[in-house]
Amino acid sequence: MTAPEIVVSRCPSCAARYLPRDGPCPKCGATAAEPCPLPARGTVLAATELASPVAGWTAPHPLVLVEMAQSVRVLCVGSRPAPAPGTEVEVARDGDGYRCSAVGAAGPGVRGEGEFPAVGAAGRPFEPPR
């Protein structure tokens, strides 16, 4: 079994990596892009909950900013309670967006209360990703 991956875009002109989107490279403006698979694991940079999200979203709506390999950052829908910064998570594509779950959990798409260690409960200080 291969390790889970997410596919981002890589600019052949400047080597920038970014989430697939319409339009040119956000760094240099080149119009070409090629697929670039990355390991699906990342580190939580920050997490929050929207108490009054837009219509159609459940409230509270947990959001998690995850740093992946090669400095790609992904804003994901998470689960409650919010994961602590520094927590390792697995990211998966979910429709037009992304979801994350704690490593070792049932996997993205199957989430429940208490899946992440609560903020401050990790027992270790935040270490920025390398």
Ligand SMILES: [Zn+2]
């Ligand atoms: Zn570029």
